[in-house]
Amino acid sequence: MNEHKTSSGSGAEEEAGDLTSPPKDPREAIVEALLELASERNWDDITISDVATRANLSLSTFRDYFPSKGAILASFFRKIDKAVLDAPNADLAGEPAKERLFDVLMRRLDALAPYKLGVESIFDWTRRDPIAAAAVNRLTVNSMRFMLEAAGIESEGAVGAVKLQGLALAWARILPIWFRDDDSGLATTMAALDRELTRGASLVARAEDLNRLAAPLFTLTRSLFDSRRTSRQRAEKEDAGI
Known part of the structure; x- marks a missing residue:
């Protein structure tokens, strides 16, 4: 597992940054x-x-x-996505997919860190309101699409949909651990994220196996449907005297 370090600056530097920033x-x-x-x-x-x-x-x-407030929240999600995507990438090209995704998601937590209390409040809101939970889940799924792509992991198709929703659910389990993790190195959060990604990889492997097994059936069904549609169209033309 990678060692995670968070950056920090002196109060004087932050104050100076505020004075000079547009x-x-x-x-x-x-x-x-x-x-x-x-x-x-x-x-x-x-x-x-x-x-x-x-x-x-x-x-x-x-x-x-x-x-609306919901539209602002969507903009916040995009802001965090962009911060992760714009951040310098560690050279993980030769690493397993799990390690690449681990690095990307830890960068996401770094980007969220200045807003930790606000994010926790929003998370608590989703636990009280099922409609809010569904809306935030959609935002999370969209964000996780970019996190997977940033890690070089395929996110399209039926298996991609499983990855996206599975990762969104895993993220919802990671956040409460992160909220309580006061260690600067986030050791507890990192361990939990590692476990979630290991479990997720196993579920994705099963989904890929199922997709391979079902693919011939889908192809046959589509072929039969196309054949029936062609026959029906031919019959309609004959009835119309075309």
Whole structure:
């Protein structure tokens, strides 16, 4: 298992960075505001007016960028995806798929770290609200598609769908462990992620075996369907005198 290190900077450096950094664009300010508020209160207690006020924007400007809190959350997921995809890649080209994916997902946790309290609040919301859970699952599946691709792992087709949903569910089991892991090296989280990926690899192997076994049946079914459709079309033409 890889050793994981998190970067840190001095308060003076962070303060200097704040003084020299350009103002956030409204979209970024809104995303940051929502995550800040989520770290302070329950999701259901946050209004779009609260978010606009925290972002120091008018409600009209807010509306120019987002129609709802859910849309902001989707933008946050894309922001984290981009942070992972833009991060320098370790040279893992010759490593097994599991190790490559492990590295990508640890980079994702690094990108989420500044928003840990807000992410935990959002996670708690999904456990209380089945509709929220389904919506966040869709966002997670979309993100995991890019995580798999970043790791050089196929994500298309029937088996790809199994990988995506399986990884999204595994991620939902990893996050609560990460929320409680105060170790700077994230040893507990890393061990849990390693176990999840090992179990996931076994399930994917079974899905691939099933897909290979079922492929001839699917081909035969499709052939029969196409044959019947061709016969029906020919009969319709004959009835029409064509």
